[in-house]
Amino acid sequence: MPDSHAAPDPAELIRAVAAGETGALRRLYDAQGSRLFGIALAILRDRDAAADALHDAVLKVAARAAQFDPARGEGAAWLGAIARNVALDLARARGRETLSDDPALGDAAVAPEALDRLAAAQQHGRLRDCLASLEARNRESILLAFVHGLSHAQIAARLELPLGTVKAWIRRGLLRLKGCLA
Amino acid sequence: MIPSDPEALDALAAEHVLGTLDAREAAEVARALPVNPALREAVAHWEARLAPLSDLARPEPPPAALWDRIEVSLADRAMPAPVRPIRVAPLWKAWAVGSTALAAGLAAFMLLRPAEPPRMMTVLLTSRDQPAWVVETEGGGLRLASLNPRPVESGRVQQLWALPPGATAPISLGLVPESGQVSVAPGLVRPEPGMLIEITLEPPGGSPIGRPTGPILFIGNLTPARSS
Numbered sequence: 001m002p003d004s005h006a007a008p009d010p011a012e013l014i015r016a017v018a019a020g021e022t023g024a025l026r027r028l029y030d031a032q033g034s035r036l037f038g039i040a041l042a043i044l045r046d047r048d049a050a051a052d053a054l055h056d057a058v059l060k061v062a063a064r065a066a067q068f069d070p071a072r073g074e075g076a077a078w079l080g081a082i083a084r085n086v087a088l089d090l091a092r093a094r095g096r097e098t099l100s101d102d103p104a105l106g107d108a109a110v111a112p113e114a115l116d117r118l119a120a121a122q123q124h125g126r127l128r129d130c131l132a133s134l135e136a137r138n139r140e141s142i143l144l145a146f147v148h149g150l151s152h153a154q155i156a157a158r159l160e161l162p163l164g165t166v167k168a169w170i171r172r173g174l175l176r177l178k179g180c181l182a
Numbered sequence: 183m184i185p186s187d188p189e190a191l192d193a194l195a196a197e198h199v200l201g202t203l204d205a206r207e208a209a210e211v212a213r214a215l216p217v218n219p220a221l222r223e224a225v226a227h228w229e230a231r232l233a234p235l236s237d238l239a240r241p242e243p244p245p246a247a248l249w250d251r252i253e254v255s256l257a258d259r260a261m262p263a264p265v266r267p268i269r270v271a272p273l274w275k276a277w278a279v280g281s282t283a284l285a286a287g288l289a290a291f292m293l294l295r296p297a298e299p300p301r302m303m304t305v306l307l308t309s310r311d312q313p314a315w316v317v318e319t320e321g322g323g324l325r326l327a328s329l330n331p332r333p334v335e336s337g338r339v340q341q342l343w344a345l346p347p348g349a350t351a352p353i354s355l356g357l358v359p360e361s362g363q364v365s366v367a368p369g370l371v372r373p374e375p376g377m378l379i380e381i382t383l384e385p386p387g388g389s390p391i392g393r394p395t396g397p398i399l400f401i402g403n404l405t406p407a408r409s410s
Binding site for chain 2: 025026029033034035036037038039041042043047050051054055058059062063067069072073074076077080081084088089092093127142143145146147149151152170171174175177178181
């Protein structure tokens with residue numbers, strides 16, 4: 001775990017990239033590359049594809065850095081969203097919708113202790129508590145979608161549930177989460 | 183179709199952030215985001231709610247060679263738009279001897295054909311860095327669309343200006359209509375990368391001196407649009 005006191009603030013790095021400071025993008029890559037590669041890898045489960053995703057994400061970050069607004073959210077979240085969206089688009093292009101399951105996923109993803117890692121960052125404790133209050137399969141569906149980029153159909157196959165049920169659950173789970181976090 | 187009903191819009195934003203929309207739906211949301219403030223707002227809220235979940239993905243060092251690849255791509259992008267390939271080589275080969283003059287004439291003709299202007303765009307920001315207008319090149323001119331139309335101070339008008347890189351005085355591109363949509367004809371402006379586009383607050387009829395007199399309300403810098 002990087003020491004949060006020593007780690008450069010992502011928002012500050014994004015600002016430096018936007019200002020065109022020499023070496024700023026490299027500093028941002030050094031500070032955030034592993035986290036962003038991890039996000040893409042969890043979704044794509046293929047190192048080459050995840051590398052493609054990080055490549056595209058870093059170019060997007062360089063092009064859009066000036067649009068980052070610290071008043072609207074944290075730098076780490078902004079970077080994470082860009083990496084996720086690039087990886088999801090790539091997963092879609094690779095025919096995510098037609099896959100029924102992926103043996104490379106394993107079980108570790110939705111193990112209960114994964115949620116405890118959330119609480120390590122204190123401000124995230126609330127989200128963890130709200131997730132914990134959801135029904136187990138609701139929670140699992142949401143994590144499989146967000147962290148692993150699974151489609152409705154893939155989640156349905158994995159949880160051995162009808163597609164319509166999964167869609168309704170996810171919708172309901174998101175609504176509960178919104179109410180709980182409000 | 184992006185719903186206008188707030189609950190349906192919020193549900194769509196949630197599934198967009200969650201990542202469960204299919205390719206067609208996701209593309210539709212991506213297209214709507216720059217022009218739909220309510221959708222943008224809902225997506226931003228869901229991003230903020232769910233962002234901590236990305237910490238559940240285990241960090242992993244990227245491949246060592248990846249940074250070099252990124253640098254190459256960055257350098258490619260920084261270069262001026264490549265000249266469009268001109269297919270004269272096969273002609274030269276076919277007419278190896280003889281018709282040289284004709285071929286040269288043909289090549290010159292092809293070179294003289296105007297290349298399609300590169301697409302450029304920018305987002306004009308308020309003084310508080312809030313996105314307010316999308317500007318795109320269109321058929322050699324410019325097209326502007328307001329992201330968040332709001333009333334202009336009474337008794338004043340908004341005037342649009344362009345400042346080409348290196349120039350010292352901006353060119354007036356006319357007054358901004360209430361509709362929040364502006365088209366600038368190619369004759370008035372030659373969009374180029376680095377050109378500043380700004381909207382200022384002016385007295386009725388526009389600036390009397392041909393240069394901005396009021397405060398800058400919105401400003402942005404034209405950059406080449408990605409083709410992807």
